[in-house]
Amino acid sequence: MHYLLTIAMLVCVSPSLFAQDAAGIIKKVDDNMISETQIMVSEMVIHGKRNNRVVTSKGYSEGRFKSFTEYLAPDREKGIKMLKLENNLWIYSPSTDRTIQLSGHMLRQSVMGSDLSYEDMMEDRKLMDMYNAKVTGEEVIDSRKTWVLQLNAKVDDVAYDSRKIWVDQERYVPLKEELYAKSNRNRQWPCYGGSPLKEELYAKSGQLLKKTVMSDIKKIDGRWYPTTLNYKDMLKDGKGTDFIVKEIRFNEPIPEYIFSKASLKK
Amino acid sequence: MIKFIFKAILRDKNRSLLPIIVISIGVFLTIALSGYIKGVFGDMIDQTARFNTGHVKIMSKAYAENKDQIPNDLALMDARELTTSLKTDFPTFTWVNRIRFGGLLDATDGNGGSKGQGPAAGMAIEIYSEPSQEVERLNIPNAIVTGAVPSKSGEALIGHEFANKLGVKVGDEITYMGTTMNGAMTFESLTISGTVRFGISAMDKGMIIIDIADVRKMLDMQDATGEILGYSKDELYFDEVARKVSNTFNAKYIDNTDEYAPIMLPLSAQNSMGSYLEMVDSFSSLFIIIFIVIMSIVLWNTGLIGGLRRYQEFGIRIALGEEKGHIYKTLIYEAIAIGTIGSVSGTILGVLLTLFMQKHGIDISGMMENATMMMPSVMKSKFTPELLYIGFIPGLFAMVIGNMLSGIGIYKRETATLFKELEI
Numbered sequence: 001m002h003y004l005l006t007i008a009m010l011v012c013v014s015p016s017l018f019a020q021d022a023a024g025i026i027k028k029v030d031d032n033m034i035s036e037t038q039i040m041v042s043e044m045v046i047h048g049k050r051n052n053r054v055v056t057s058k059g060y061s062e063g064r065f066k067s068f069t070e071y072l073a074p075d076r077e078k079g080i081k082m083l084k085l086e087n088n089l090w091i092y093s094p095s096t097d098r099t100i101q102l103s104g105h106m107l108r109q110s111v112m113g114s115d116l117s118y119e120d121m122m123e124d125r126k127l128m129d130m131y132n133a134k135v136t137g138e139e140v141i142d143s144r145k146t147w148v149l150q151l152n153a154k155v156d157d158v159a160y161d162s163r164k165i166w167v168d169q170e171r172y173v174p175l176k177e178e179l180y181a182k183s184n185r186n187r188q189w190p191c192y193g194g195s196p197l198k199e200e201l202y203a204k205s206g207q208l209l210k211k212t213v214m215s216d217i218k219k220i221d222g223r224w225y226p227t228t229l230n231y232k233d234m235l236k237d238g239k240g241t242d243f244i245v246k247e248i249r250f251n252e253p254i255p256e257y258i259f260s261k262a263s264l265k266k
Numbered sequence: 267m268i269k270f271i272f273k274a275i276l277r278d279k280n281r282s283l284l285p286i287i288v289i290s291i292g293v294f295l296t297i298a299l300s301g302y303i304k305g306v307f308g309d310m311i312d313q314t315a316r317f318n319t320g321h322v323k324i325m326s327k328a329y330a331e332n333k334d335q336i337p338n339d340l341a342l343m344d345a346r347e348l349t350t351s352l353k354t355d356f357p358t359f360t361w362v363n364r365i366r367f368g369g370l371l372d373a374t375d376g377n378g379g380s381k382g383q384g385p386a387a388g389m390a391i392e393i394y395s396e397p398s399q400e401v402e403r404l405n406i407p408n409a410i411v412t413g414a415v416p417s418k419s420g421e422a423l424i425g426h427e428f429a430n431k432l433g434v435k436v437g438d439e440i441t442y443m444g445t446t447m448n449g450a451m452t453f454e455s456l457t458i459s460g461t462v463r464f465g466i467s468a469m470d471k472g473m474i475i476i477d478i479a480d481v482r483k484m485l486d487m488q489d490a491t492g493e494i495l496g497y498s499k500d501e502l503y504f505d506e507v508a509r510k511v512s513n514t515f516n517a518k519y520i521d522n523t524d525e526y527a528p529i530m531l532p533l534s535a536q537n538s539m540g541s542y543l544e545m546v547d548s549f550s551s552l553f554i555i556i557f558i559v560i561m562s563i564v565l566w567n568t569g570l571i572g573g574l575r576r577y578q579e580f581g582i583r584i585a586l587g588e589e590k591g592h593i594y595k596t597l598i599y600e601a602i603a604i605g606t607i608g609s610v611s612g613t614i615l616g617v618l619l620t621l622f623m624q625k626h627g628i629d630i631s632g633m634m635e636n637a638t639m640m641m642p643s644v645m646k647s648k649f650t651p652e653l654l655y656i657g658f659i660p661g662l663f664a665m666v667i668g669n670m671l672s673g674i675g676i677y678k679r680e681t682a683t684l685f686k687e688l689e690i
Binding site: 050 | 328339340370372374379380383385441443445446448449450451452453454455486526
């Protein structure tokens with residue numbers, strides 16, 4: 001009898017324990033991935049159908065609302081600068097000496113032909129601020145044990161309605177991520193007697209839009225951070241875009257003028 | 267005999283007037299409607315050919331598979347060499363390079379900011395960099411509302427409504443932002459040389475036209491092109507010819523597995539135009555069938571009425587010893603004569619209306635303000651030689667069939683009862 005009661009209690013309590021665990025996991029992921037400020041030199045390897053291109057850039061970001069990127073190479077892109085303030089994005093072109101503000105659906109366009117959109121580049125909020133998380137299982141990726149988390153949006157202004165992430169159980173870094181379009185809803189069908197069925201039936205209207213694979217996890221400034229990311233736009237053919245972190249510094253003070261429109265033309 | 271029949275037709279107007287009127291109206295309607303349908307559908311096909319498909323179009327196989335996305339990264343390379351060989355191999359066609367592209371147009375406010383912005387559908391054509399008929403083919407001189415055709419590098423034409431939306435006019439500077447063939451970001455400052463209105467809402471509200479040399483530089487497409495379009499030198503589309511040319515060209519690359527190898531498609535194999543062409547033919551055939559069936563029924567009825575009216579005449583002719591077959595034969599001859607008169611007059615009227623409508627048409631621009639379809643704003647008829655017989659033959663047949671059906675009654679007359687019937 002005691003044995004049965006223990007099982008019953010565990011069954012009742014375990015969902016909340018899982019929920020708490022999931023929240024704890026994504027908090028630790030956020031702690032690793034998000035910082036007050038970030039200065040990064042990166043290479044973007046864009047695998048085209050006919051050739052590959054490498055675009056080098058230096059980016060500065062502060063909190064979730066400010067970021068500035070300057071493209072350093074190749075020559076065609078050298079000197080192009082992007083400034084994000086709140087939800088606005090400005091792009092400066094040295095060849096025309098013009099600053100163009102992008103908004104609306106233009107933000108969903110690809111950045112430099114890569115698999116990343118401007119919206120992807122702008123999205124740097126903490127996961128815990130945007131999603132409710134739930135641990136759905138465990139898997140091993142490249143001999144690393146991971147938790148599989150299902151994240152469903154709790155706010156409206158997110159680019160992806162739901163995500164599925166595989167988090168390294170030891171380092172709290174995502175190793176794989178799948179991003180889904182809106183209306184990927186999990187439905188529970190009531191069964192006779194009032195309690196829900198155990199299995200969930202998925203309404204497959206939410207399409208898998210992007211897939212990211214993180215690798216080369218390194219400890220930088222006391223935090224684990226993936227230094228190679230492969231973004232794959234699932235609506236496009238090809239091998240996706242590799243994003244390689246060449247240099248990264250966390251929580252360094254950044255002069256305020258960097259995040260001004262005047263810095264675009266400097 | 268023929269002289270006798272014509273005399274009878276002319277003298278006994280009750281015998282011929284109604285059938286002639288009925289046939290004339292039927293033939294007239296068939297020709298006028300067929301000419302109108304051919305004209306309207308033909309204009310839409312012609313417009314699509316001029317702006318989009320060509321009579322034949324060459325793309326890379328990979329580009330053709332995704333052509334709705336305008337994938338310039340999959341464009342044809344070595345375009346100059348390929349175009350030269352096409353000119354040699356298919357001299358009855360004119361070959362032109364075109365690049366379609368998308369992007370963002372931004373109008374400067376003069377202080378480095380924007381006063382207007384909008385997505386643009388771009389078309390690069392041979393304006394001044396290559397000798398071609400592209401400007402005339404797209405009817406640009408007549409479509410220009412303000413300004414002129416670009417005459418030098420850095421100039422562009424944009425849709426008139428687009429210009430209004432951006433708040434720009436001729437001479438103003440705009441910035442194009444887009445993606446090169448290799449996926450790199452590209453910016454180009456352009457001066458508006460003119461604004462155009464094609465009467466196609468989708469184009470007038472978002473089109474930019476630039477010389478292909480400028481676009482090649484802008485999109486890193488040196489010696490590359492998205493599409494090579496072929497037009498028959500008389501600018502008329504004949505599906506069999508286009509298919510033959512396409513098959514000959516494609517046969518050269520049949521064993522080439524390269525996904526960037528060129529492929530030629532005739533107009534009928536693009537944008538569901540094949541079913542469209544079939545639909546045009548089906549409509550014409552449907553009209554003729556409906557016309558023959560209805561006219562036959564009407565003329566059968568007319569013949570029956572005529573037969574009743576001439577009941578006494580036929581009776582007397584049989585009583586006088588005329589063969590029933592001979593009476594039936596003269597009835598058919600009469601039908602041929604009446605059918606010919608009706609068909610000729612109907613054809614003349616139908617052709618005249620078609621020619622009038624070919625010149626003036628029906629202006630539907632008021633209904634097209636928000637349309638996004640590529641279709642002409644003035645619906646015109648088109649005269650084709652087949653209109654000369656498309657109504658004539660059915661008109662004649664309907665009259666003859668109608669009389670053949672009603673004339674069968676002659677054979678049912680019994681000589682023995684004739685005198686009683688004739689009340690002699």
